[in-house]
Amino acid sequence: MxxxxxxxxxxxxxxxxxxxxxxxxxxxxxxxxxxxxxxxxxxxxxxxxxxxxxxxxxxxxxxxxxxxxxxxxxxxxxxxxxxxxxxxxxxxxxxxxxxGLGDDERELVVDFVHQFADLLRSRKHVRGRSRK
Structure with missing residues (x-):
């Protein structure tokens, strides 16, 4: 088979x-x-x-x-x-x-990406400490 x-x-x-x-x-x-x-x-x-x-x-x-x-x-x-x-x-x-986005719209997107990346890094840091 x-x-x-x-x-x-x-x-x-x-x-x-x-x-x-x-x-x-x-x-x-x-x-x-x-x-x-x-x-x-x-x-x-x-x-x-x-x-x-x-x-x-x-x-x-x-x-x-x-x-x-x-x-x-x-x-x-x-x-x-x-x-x-x-x-x-x-x-x-x-x-x-x-x-194709205006200045204000690009700034909004960049701010969002920055804040979201910070949030993900902080969650990773908290998870890393809770395992110890």
């Missing part, structure tokens, strides 16, 4: 990356008011291919990532950066979120 092997760490990480890239594609597409069919037409593909990418069931090739970034007016990096654990990528993602 054949045994089922569990997915490797690489397989799991690939699936997570596929989901993150798919979310980034969908977000960029919606931000530009495009449908999946409209985006597919722009890069000469079937709408189902866009749907598979956005669902994370498939990952676009590097060539298709470049086509997507051109069609969506963003960088390949923006499509791949989503969900990264690197602080520089996270900072860049937050920075992109501030685009």
């Amino acid at each position: 054949p045994t089922r092997s569990s997915p490797s760490v690489d397989d799991v990480q690939d699936a997570v990356l596929a989901t993150r890239v798919g979310s980034a594609i969908a977000e960029q597409r919606r931000a530009r008011g495009l449908t999946q069919a409209g985006l597919a037409e722009m890069i000469n593909l079937e709408q189902e291919a866009i749907s598979r990418w956005e669902r994370g069931s498939r990952v676009p090739t590097l060539y298709r990532l470049q086509q997507l970034s051109d069609a969506l007016g963003c960088s390949v990096d923006q499509l791949l950066r989503r969900g990264s654990r690197y602080i520089d990528d996270q900072v860049a993602t937050i920075s992109e979120s501030l685009q």
Whole structure:
């Protein structure tokens, strides 16, 4: 009787990356008011291919990532950066979120992020002391 092997760490990480890239594609597409069919037409593909990418069931090739970034007016990096654990990528993602906001609105978001980070640090500190 054949045994089922569990997915490797690489397989799991690939699936997570596929989901993150798919979310980034969908977000960029919606931000530009495009449908999946409209985006597919722009890069000469079937709408189902866009749907598979956005669902994370498939990952676009590097060539298709470049086509997507051109069609969506963003960088390949923006499509791949989503969900990264690197602080520089996270900072860049937050920075992109501030685009299009007024001075007061950006200040409000920055204050919120600062206060929320302080809250999380203080909770971590309290939890660390309670374990001792």
